[in-house]
Amino acid sequence: MRILHLSKFYPPDPGGLEHVVATLAEGAARAGHNVRVVCARGSAWRGDATEIPTRSDRHGVSVLRVDTPAIWWSQPIAPGYLRAARWRADVAYVHRPHPLADVAALFARSGRTIVFHHSDIQRQRIFRAVYRPLSHAVVHRAYATVVGAEANLQHAHDLGPAGIAKARVIPFGIDERRFSPTPPDETPSVFREFEAPVGLFVGRLVSYKGLDVLLRAVAGTSLHVVIVGEGPLRDSLQAQVARGGMIDRVRIVGGVSDSELPAYYQSADYVLLPSTTPAEMFGVTMLEAMACGKPVVSTSVQSGMREVNVPDVTGLQVAPGDHEALRAAMERVAGDETLRRRFGDAGRRRVEERYTMQAMVDAHLALCAETPEA
Numbered sequence: 001m002r003i004l005h006l007s008k009f010y011p012p013d014p015g016g017l018e019h020v021v022a023t024l025a026e027g028a029a030r031a032g033h034n035v036r037v038v039c040a041r042g043s044a045w046r047g048d049a050t051e052i053p054t055r056s057d058r059h060g061v062s063v064l065r066v067d068t069p070a071i072w073w074s075q076p077i078a079p080g081y082l083r084a085a086r087w088r089a090d091v092a093y094v095h096r097p098h099p100l101a102d103v104a105a106l107f108a109r110s111g112r113t114i115v116f117h118h119s120d121i122q123r124q125r126i127f128r129a130v131y132r133p134l135s136h137a138v139v140h141r142a143y144a145t146v147v148g149a150e151a152n153l154q155h156a157h158d159l160g161p162a163g164i165a166k167a168r169v170i171p172f173g174i175d176e177r178r179f180s181p182t183p184p185d186e187t188p189s190v191f192r193e194f195e196a197p198v199g200l201f202v203g204r205l206v207s208y209k210g211l212d213v214l215l216r217a218v219a220g221t222s223l224h225v226v227i228v229g230e231g232p233l234r235d236s237l238q239a240q241v242a243r244g245g246m247i248d249r250v251r252i253v254g255g256v257s258d259s260e261l262p263a264y265y266q267s268a269d270y271v272l273l274p275s276t277t278p279a280e281m282f283g284v285t286m287l288e289a290m291a292c293g294k295p296v297v298s299t300s301v302q303s304g305m306r307e308v309n310v311p312d313v314t315g316l317q318v319a320p321g322d323h324e325a326l327r328a329a330m331e332r333v334a335g336d337e338t339l340r341r342r343f344g345d346a347g348r349r350r351v352e353e354r355y356t357m358q359a360m361v362d363a364h365l366a367l368c369a370e371t372p373e374a
Helices: 016-030 099-107 125-141 150-155 160-165 211-218 234-243 261-267 284-291 323-334 337-354 357-370
Strands: 002-006 034-040 055-058 061-066 070-072 075-077 091-096 112-117 144-147 167-169 198-202 224-228 250-254 270-273 296-299 315-318
Touching (some): 002 016, 002 099, 075 099, 091 099, 112 125, 144 357, 160 167, 198 323, 270 323
Parallel strands (some): 112 144, 198 224, 198 270
Antiparallel strands (some): 070 075
């Protein structure tokens, strides 16, 4: 099959959606399919465009990165995107939220369209009102829609009734061989600075991740936390760390490479995902942590997050935005090594049973295979 993925960005540009796209694209390529990804050139507007070529073959996937002179309301402005998307494919995936991909899907030369709904557009309410008719038009033409968890259908307003009726639930999956409980070859230096148990956050530094709540939870305690990620809130979070007198207990280390990331999970004692809204539709970070045998402290956001971390089995859950409850959960996990081991072992088993990379790839390829010819 010829499979086209229409994505906002693509690795090595960071992001959970981008890594899911890469998993599916590379998995299909390994299975012998002809796969192309069209995406915006995310590196360009960060000033490092020379580091990532416009055209490349990445792990068997043909990647075309369209020049992107600007980002507006978190959406890339990439004038060449529509032309690049007119590659004749048997199946085209639209990875949302990405309105430019929806427009491209209306003019694509593909046999069938599959909408992979990672989340609704969350913050731009005026833009959302304009976008929804486009969203529904693409859904009506699509063969199927995909969500990562049953609970996500409650928040998939951009799909509309037609999209809900066409929905398939295919859980996300991660490479359980790469993310494993084995100790790292080299512990990242930031963990050697702390003697106490260390909590880890991995993700974009944006509002819905609840990092301000996390820092309020840490303030005035002996808890230690490492924060991995980049985003627009980095400076304000660093200022909050300084104001709260937490410089000796909280480290914001910025982004790390894909090759380095497993060592951060393996070196941590537990992993945190204090998200505050359903914009966090699933939380792949939790799967990576659980695959590494680490307990998770997360929030009970009404999304797929609740299906991943099972309370008192693989970790603890607290109410979103409740810094006192988050603090209590962190102190409980940090203070009990036996509990951490029990949660971590259960988490690893859960990933092996439900959330492997190959299971996700196989399910998507089966969906592509059932797609009728144009």
